[in-house]
Amino acid sequence: MLLDEPAVAEPPALPRTPLRLGLVAAAIGLAAVAVHAVTVLQGYFWQDDFVIVQRAAAAAPYDPAYLFQDYNGHLAPGMFLLAWLVTAIAPLSHALAAVPLLVAHAGALLAFWRLLVGCFGARRALLVPFTLFALSPIVLFTTLWWAFAIQMTPLLLAMAATLDCHVRYLRTRRLGYAVGAVLWLLLGLAFYEKAILVPALLFAVTVLLGSGPVAAFTAHRRLWLAYGLLIVLYAVVYLSATSSPPAPPQTEVPDTAEYVRRALLDTFLPGLFGGPWPASATGMTWPEPAMAVRIAVAVAALALLVGGIVVSRKRAALAWLALGGYLAVDLTLVALNRLPQFGVLIGNDPRFLADAVPVAVLMGAFAFLPPAGRPGRVRGDAPVTALTAMVALSAVFSVFSLAPAVRFEEGRAYVAAVRGALAADPDLPVYDARVPEHMMVAWGFGQEALLSRFTPLLAVGARFDEPAESVYLVDGAGTPKKVEHLRWTVDGEPGPVKDCGYAVTGEVVGVPLATPVRGKHVLRIGYYTADAGELAVTAAGVEQLVRVEAGVHRIDLVVSGSFSRVDLRRTTPGSPVCAVTVQVGQPWVG
Structure with missing residues (x-):
């Protein structure tokens, strides 16, 4: 056998969700996807989006140099394959590009609900952690930017599905679930290198479901070997395909401390509880909350930490330790790679902690809920409905308030104006200048921000930089004007x-x-x-x-x-x- 597991005479049956509870969970999931769809379909491409689409339009989907390119230190063949597919069907169609991400979001919610039921059984209390994940402003807001969503949304799907298959394997010892877990992990690695953290999360969940650390490893050693081999193979490919960036300057300790404070108290905790408050944004960054909000979220987080330990003792301590380790890795990666470049303001960018949202929610559930089949009683089912509704309303309000900051409507208007003008006069002699800064910043993209890189995507012609009695320059609104x-x-x-x-x-x-x-x-x-x-x-x-x-x-x-x-x-x-x-x-x- 592939997996060396102790024989079980009759594997326990997987928990089933009662119809009424399943309908409520489905309604929450559909509401989350609907909110995501409404907000994302009002947006447009921005910055790296255009580079990804340009490269997809000029590449073949079977070219390893395209699929395994080093994109700012990221190795994401799945991302580039998906980008090629939507670009081949309809270049620069933001609506079409958003469809597979909405499908992935729906799949992530389904897998996460199955994971919760598999871990804790079908109970009403699961609606709270499920709502926290499904309507998380951190996830829904950050995935409005396509270049980030095309990595993060498949990662969230792969993370939830890998955990779900892994837990189902632990419950049933069925080989198919183990194979499914490995394949889902492979999918996650194809989109985002942060999937390399998932095996550690799988181990934590195995321990939290009742196994001691030693038993959790020895009882499933061949499964851990399969995960480990996959990670090693990925690391080899990653290191061979990407180049080491120049070492950033050393960040002073006060800057690092301030970044951590901002990331946790200003961004992660308010977003985790349905914020931020006030719900506004400048680009991809959130504002600093008022001191009262910082104190409130810090007190709430401390209360949850202590309350979980009071309720579940050792299990809660292990859950909080696992969450702390995951957050520490996330924060360290940003501190090493982004903090020297952008300063402490990067702590107000929720993108870098979006993958920690399902981890925090799952670990919080372990801190307060006994695993399925374990003794323990859940107190306080009565307030579940009210708490779920409160979290949902706050989160939905935050998402709709934040979304206008990342619609990038000026870019949509510019592209439409250029397409119309060049379609009307394809022989127009145009000076090949960069597109506006609100679409692509010149310091970040150079030649890839030139207008001539866009016209092949628009299915229009133009005479760029050719001699003429008078050349034309496309202004910031996308209108060609004669250079007088x-x-x-x-x-x-x-x-x-x-x-x-x-x-x-x-x-x-x-x-x-x-x-x-x-x-x-x-x-x-x-x-x-x-x-x-x-x-x-x-x-x-x-x-x-x-x-x-x-x-x-x-x-x-x-x-x-x-x-x-x-x-x-x-x-x-x-x-x-x-x-x-x-x-x-x-x-x-x-």
Whole structure:
């Protein structure tokens, strides 16, 4: 046999959920998915979302270099495979991209309810921890951002399903549940490296269900071996596919302490209890709560800690120890990797503790509820309905109050405007600039924030950085506007020919600039000629051939690099081209 387990004559039957209790749990789960759907479908892509979609559109789903790419230290082949699928069907369709995440959320809720019933039996008191997880503002708010949700939501599903299969295996010794647990763990690892913490959680649950630590290991050693081999294989792949980031500067102890305080008292505990209060956000960060709120959540948490120990003694102590260990790992990872980069404000970002929500809820249930089949009586079933309703109302209010901060409606409007404008005139000569900062910050994405990276996703054409009588610049609202003016300009030296400037014939004519320039600019040449033809323009060692027309005109060229002169040469027979003005500058539309 694959698993070396002690024989059991008649494995205990798994607890069944009474119809009425199951309907109430289903109603809570459906309400949570509905709240998630309403809020997420009002949003749009933002920041990393666009990079993920761009890479998906340019890749093949079977390419290991695409699936196992190092994305800011993350190894997430499942994420990139899912991104490729939704992009292949409908690029930049936020509604379609949200559908598999809503399905994963529903699956996570179903698996978590099954887990609670498997651990504690079917009892009314389970509605409280289930509601805390299902309607958690920490989970529902953070997964409104697609780039985070595409990692976290599958992780939550895999975590709950792995635990559920593991507990069912402990209850029945059926091999299928053990295999299911390993496969669900593999799925979690495919989306988020934090799934590497799940085996430790499985061990804690095994102990809390009644086994001592030694017995929990020896009785299921082959199952632990299977989990361990999977983690080792993943670690090998992860270390070979990702590069070590440069060591961040050392964070001072006061900063670390302040970060931990913010993360726990300002973010995690208020969110865990249905907050924050007040329920507002700036981007992905929550505001600092009032001192009264901090004191209240700290007192509530302390009361739960002490109350659990009074009710369950050793089991509660083990549960709180497991939760403390999980939170310590989460906080340490952020302190090492994000705190030096963003400072203590990262403590007000709930994303980094979203995976700890189901852990906290499950450990809290172990602290107060006896496992199924164990002696013990649950007190206080009467207030369950009121407590469940109070938690649900607070959480729903918080989620709907927080959601407007992450709708990213400006990005949706920008993309729609660009799609409409370029579809109407696909030959428009467009200066390839970065999209607005509210969509992608320039310091974080560089060339991936250029507008030209978006047009293949929009199924429209455009002439980027091509010579034209006048180029167009797309403004912050997504509207192309003719570039009438340049700013931060550098002029060419006046030409030697009166009323002509530089008479350009078949010989190279050099136009020196007042000062050298560097970077990407628009080179604007004002000219007149009696004969149409072609002109060769060389700047920064790159030659561009442009059409010149008879009469008085101008030509705009996009140039990049470092140069201090512009060379002109007529390449077709005809009268000289008089280059009256030569100017280099940045396009500006006001």
